Amino acid sequence: MTHIIEVKQLKKSFDALEVLKEVSFDIQAGEVVAVIGPSGSGKSTMLRSLIHLEEVTGGTIRILGQGLVEEGRYASGKDIRTLTDRMGMVFQHFNLFPHLTVRANLELAPKTLKKDTAAGIRKRSMELLDKVGLLDKADVYPANLSGGQKQRVAIARALMMQPDILLFDEPTSALDPELTGEVLRVIKQLAQENMTMIIVTHEMGFAREVADRVFFMDKGEIAEAGTPEQLFGNPQRERTRMFLQREKLEE
Amino acid sequence: MSWDYIFTVLPPMLKGAQTTVLMFLAVIVLSVPLGFGVTLLMRSRVKPLAWLAHTYVYVMRGTPLLLQVLFFCFGLPLLPVIGEYLVFDRFISAAIAFVLNYAAYFAEIFRGGLLSIDKGQQEAAQVLGLSKWQTMTKVIVPQMIRVVLPTTANEAITLVKDTALLYAVAVPELLYFAQTAVNRDMRLIPFFLAAIVYLLMTLVLTIAFKALEKRYSFK
Numbered sequence: 414m415t416h417i418i419e420v421k422q423l424k425k426s427f428d429a430l431e432v433l434k435e436v437s438f439d440i441q442a443g444e445v446v447a448v449i450g451p452s453g454s455g456k457s458t459m460l461r462s463l464i465h466l467e468e469v470t471g472g473t474i475r476i477l478g479q480g481l482v483e484e485g486r487y488a489s490g491k492d493i494r495t496l497t498d499r500m501g502m503v504f505q506h507f508n509l510f511p512h513l514t515v516r517a518n519l520e521l522a523p524k525t526l527k528k529d530t531a532a533g534i535r536k537r538s539m540e541l542l543d544k545v546g547l548l549d550k551a552d553v554y555p556a557n558l559s560g561g562q563k564q565r566v567a568i569a570r571a572l573m574m575q576p577d578i579l580l581f582d583e584p585t586s587a588l589d590p591e592l593t594g595e596v597l598r599v600i601k602q603l604a605q606e607n608m609t610m611i612i613v614t615h616e617m618g619f620a621r622e623v624a625d626r627v628f629f630m631d632k633g634e635i636a637e638a639g640t641p642e643q644l645f646g647n648p649q650r651e652r653t654r655m656f657l658q659r660e661k662l663e664e
Numbered sequence: 665m666s667w668d669y670i671f672t673v674l675p676p677m678l679k680g681a682q683t684t685v686l687m688f689l690a691v692i693v694l695s696v697p698l699g700f701g702v703t704l705l706m707r708s709r710v711k712p713l714a715w716l717a718h719t720y721v722y723v724m725r726g727t728p729l730l731l732q733v734l735f736f737c738f739g740l741p742l743l744p745v746i747g748e749y750l751v752f753d754r755f756i757s758a759a760i761a762f763v764l765n766y767a768a769y770f771a772e773i774f775r776g777g778l779l780s781i782d783k784g785q786q787e788a789a790q791v792l793g794l795s796k797w798q799t800m801t802k803v804i805v806p807q808m809i810r811v812v813l814p815t816t817a818n819e820a821i822t823l824v825k826d827t828a829l830l831y832a833v834a835v836p837e838l839l840y841f842a843q844t845a846v847n848r849d850m851r852l853i854p855f856f857l858a859a860i861v862y863l864l865m866t867l868v869l870t871i872a873f874k875a876l877e878k879r880y881s882f883k
Contacts, residue, residue, distance in 0.1 A: 464791055504788065508784035510803055511882055512807050555882075574792060
């Protein structure tokens, strides 16, 4: 079985503060992994390292078998670009381009990078907007969308680049509770289509439902990993239990 | 008030107004790109370059524009050795001073504009595969323009009025002809006419910038 992502002993520190210490995991093509854990546990940093928004201090990241960083040494700028192009990312605060309409948000990158003919790009953007249920918003500016709609546009925008892997950094944390459902439905649909996804999330119910595996991160390491049934049903470690209990109380 | 008098003093004043407009256009067209260049230098990772750009802005903002205009018109030719090659038409000397001065203000305005743009914009562009240059031209600058438009409009209006400093170096522009007529005829009308022409110019600018702001509202 080939691993689409391999991470070995990933380390990152800011001065004396160790944000990531020895994080290792493998992810298979088509797998959906939910990453949970308290804030400050390094979840976002780990995710952002995979797509080179953060530079790590040590360790190895391989994407599709090729080294993005090997034992702390980064590949050339061009190789990094080739690898990160295989991934898309969805941010907590959507990060839509406010000066572009919804459709232009989707089409900016493929047009600029000449991924396809103008007609091909147009066709794909319309298909994806249809897929996330926002075909009628194609010519609207992001300022006129709700949070849930913005996040669905952001997902469509990431899909425009036809990534093999999608990374989600707390995709529903900035949303009003009644708007999370529409975003989670889109992610669930992607899971059914076998998109490889890593989702950092606070939505325990969603993680349980959609993930093939769950990583519990705490203090810069993966403290426990397993299927949702194992991790939520029968957590092995004390700190996992404590975290899940706290989360339950909040819900 | 006699219409005859107005029609005798107005033509030379309008000719002076052409100089005013010409100066305004030359300064805007040159100082905006130069200012943006200085903004980029101020943000440069090469420390000496950033330091140089900051010093430039500090000097140009920290001394009177009139001093700078006088320096470029009358001071440059006095420089040892190179001075004799630096004798230009006075309009051009003054224009250089204006461009350098306004570029410093625009540089600060644009720097503020860039600071106001969320870091997430750059990150979103990066993960979509855009290069730094593509990110700057297609994502950052269009958003910066929206932010800086009101302040830029303010600067543009100030510039229209600052062109009256040309009076001090005897480049005949709108105010020069008004003042000459007032002195000669001992009548106030030329001053009022000059004021009206300035107001018309700033009105055109105000309307133009409002239209730009609307276009850049992204709603």
